[in-house]
């Protein structure tokens with residue numbers, strides 16, 4: 001349990017993603033239009049790496065033949081069999097009740113705060129007071 | 139009917155089995171002549187159209203008509219003797235399979251179909267209050283289907299509309315939606331029966347030579363129709379519409395649902411209106427008759443398929459008179475679990491064909 005600095009914010013710009021390991025877990029971190037999302041990298045279906053999947057919108061439809069494009073890039077599509085997962089809830093679109101991927105709390109913190117805190121675990125690179133960092137809580 | 143005699147909670151006619159697939163035999167085009175207008179009467183006689191038989195159900199084959207039933211005669215009396223007498227049904231639904239769907243000339247097809255429906259009403263329905271029937275739809279022409287439903291749909295003796303598993307186009311296509319809309323309004327299920335208009339080959343590979351292939355291939359037609367109805371969103375648009383697969387076989391369904399559901403999970407974006415697993419939709423909107431089952435004979439062999447379909451409301455009792463489905467008088471196949479007999483014979487048909495309940499009330503009144 002703890003905080004993990006997984007990247008310098010500058011290294012995870014908008015539209016990018018990163019596969020990281022912390023406490024033995026493999027986690028996929030996404031920056032979607034400045035918002036960060038972190039999920040288990042392993043697809044709950046058969047284990048495809050979600051970090052290598054395609055971000056997509058959710059097309060919804062009220063009647064057959066209508067297509068409404070919503071929530072662009074807020075879903076990750078597994079590269080293996082195409083199941084979609086909501087980055088906000090971790091729930092799959094096809095079976096939201098029982099098939100979901102674990103979410104992690106992720107945010108950006110300033111280096112100064114991080115250095116002041118003594119709770120950091122397993123840093124793999126130096127934290128500088130003047131930069132921002134992406135932090136995951138496990 | 140072992141159940142009717144052994145289980146005292148079942149008391150005719152209210153608590154008798156409902157036979158959901160009985161075939162009246164059309165003796166030939168001459169029988170339909172009185173129901174055609176003069177123009178079509180002349181066409182039939184001038185062209186010498188004697189019958190509309192196809193490769194399906196070769197009329198003299200013992201498989202098409204059981205020997206003992208043929209000997210009794212295939213008229214109303216013969217049917218009553220078997221279905222209501224020996225087999226103990228309290229009500230029966232007539233599904234008339236006659237080659238009207240094969241006719242290419244849409245006007246002729248519509249005229250023949252109307253005549254067929256009128257013949258069913260006059261020669262069968264009006265002569266026995268225990269009988270209900272399907273309105274045969276002239277699928278050559280969508281507006282004509284609507285007219286036929288306007289003409290007959292409010293007659294409570296008709297409890298279903300009937301099409302063949304293999305028609306001109308898949309039934310989920312939007313040109314057919316006005317028909318499904320009307321059926322939903324009228325509270326009439328759509329019955330899809332084995333058979334073909336033979337406007338397309340029965341297999342996607344092309345035409346085959348033998349009757350055995352033709353009959354076995356019906357399953358593919360049912361599967362394609364089911365997939366098409368689901369993916370085109372017919373049940374999203376018309377959620378109350380019930381579809382009954384008649385003489386479709388049963389045991390292919392779990393595997394097919396599995397396949398459809400699996401692919402839906404991965405590519406459902408293409409059909410976003412299908413917003414729940416296809417199996418759930420099929421369970422809510424589709425039913426099947428029990429003859430044939432396509433399952434081994436041993437007791438309870440069907441339990442697994444029923445478990446996989448995850449519904450006990452799914453199967454409807456049917457003798458498939460006069461086709462050869464079983465010897466003797468045990469309509470209920472031995473491989474169906476006993477615990478389901480009542481549901482299959484009575485509760486499920488009643489829930490599917492709401493209009494039968496009204497007819498039952500009338501029957502009791504008569505008694």
Ligand code: FES
Pocket residue numbers: 043044045046047048078079080081082083
């Ligand atoms: S492994 Fe992800 S969808 Fe199958």
